[in-house]
Amino acid sequence: xxKLSQKKPKILSSRVIIRPRLSWQYRLSVFxxxxxxxxxxxxxxxxxxxxxxxxxxxxxxxxxxYVYDPGSEKLAYIYDPGTCRQTxxxxxxxxxxxxxxQLQISDIANENLAKQIKLLTNENDRLKEKLIFFQHLxxxxxxxxxxxxxxxxxxxxxxxxxRYALTLIQGGERPSDFKGNLRFxxxxxxxxxxxxxxxxxxxxxxxxxxxxKFLHRLEESFKVPPHTHVESLQVQIYEHNNSKAILTQTTQxxx
Numbered sequence: 471x472x473k474l475s476q477k478k479p480k481i482l483s484s485r486v487i488i489r490p491r492l493s494w495q496y497r498l499s500v501f502x503x504x505x506x507x508x509x510x511x512x513x514x515x516x517x518x519x520x521x522x523x524x525x526x527x528x529x530x531x532x533x534x535x536y537v538y539d540p541g542s543e544k545l546a547y548i549y550d551p552g553t554c555r556q557t558x559x560x561x562x563x564x565x566x567x568x569x570x571x572q573l574q575i576s577d578i579a580n581e582n583l584a585k586q587i588k589l590l591t592n593e594n595d596r597l598k599e600k601l602i603f604f605q606h607l608x609x610x611x612x613x614x615x616x617x618x619x620x621x622x623x624x625x626x627x628x629x630x631x632x633r634y635a636l637t638l639i640q641g642g643e644r645p646s647d648f649k650g651n652l653r654f655x656x657x658x659x660x661x662x663x664x665x666x667x668x669x670x671x672x673x674x675x676x677x678x679x680x681x682x683k684f685l686h687r688l689e690e691s692f693k694v695p696p697h698t699h700v701e702s703l704q705v706q707i708y709e710h711n712n713s714k715a716i717l718t719q720t721t722q723x724x725x
Contacts (some may be wrong), residue, residue: 599637616640616648616707616717623703623723626691632700632723633691638707640684648686649710652678657701658694664701677708 599620620637640648653676654669668676669692680686694700702722706715 618705618707618717618719621705621719621721623700623721625700625723628693630696630698631691631693632703633689634703634721635689636687636705638680638682638686640682645683647681647683649681650679650712650716651708651710652680652688653706653708653715654678655704655706656692656694657704658698659701660695660698669703 617639618636619639620635623632623634625631626633634654636652655666656669657664657666670676671678678688680688700723702720704718704720707717708715
């Protein structure tokens with residue numbers, strides 16, 4: 471009994487956590503702040519969407535401002551200052567006007583440059599032909615009498631228009647002036663029918679008079695009716711007071 475009385479009694483119970491009680495004023499404040507943050511987020515998303523829509527609308531307007539120009543076969547920008555001032559700021563309109571003007575100047579410069587390149591290319595081809603001729607002449611390979619050095623036919627960029635070039639040379643130690651005529655015959659294909667017609671000069675004559683000693687070059691163009699294809703071009707060289715051709719040669723169109 472003494473031992474039992476000497477033991478200390480123990481109280482067995484679960485742990486208790488004591489937390490402070492939140493007042494209704496604090497809870498109301500947290501609720502109001504949360505609502506305010508949600509409203510700010512919603513307003514920010516609305517403004518971002520509105521700006522994105524305006525940007526897409528401006529880009530659509532810019533795209534619609536480009537139209538196809540059939541004459542130049544490219545996109546052309548149409549700039550209207552009045553419309554621009556109604557939809558955009560004055561500074562932006564000024565910048566767009568300057569940029570459009572620069573683009574127009576650049577397009578004109580590019581077109582002029584393309585024309586100059588084409589002219590220089592044609593002139594270069596002529597110089598190459600002359601150089602080949604003189605190299606051939608200096609080498610002593612020219613035959614005595616009249617010969618055709620070069621005869622070509624090309625279709626131009628204009629539909630139905632062809633351009634031909636003919637170079638004649640006369641060899642020999644001391645050749646005299648050659649006087650004669652040229653006659654051209656064009657072979658056409660129209661409506662699956664082939665026919666040959668004479669090519670006339672500007673004076674509406676079949677004969678093309680020539681008078682030269684060493685070199686004669688002829689370069690002219692002619693036009694055929696629509697839906698007509700040129701198959702070949704033939705040239706005949708006649709000496710003065712001679713009804714029989716001394717030379718005949720035919721060429722086909724090249725690219």
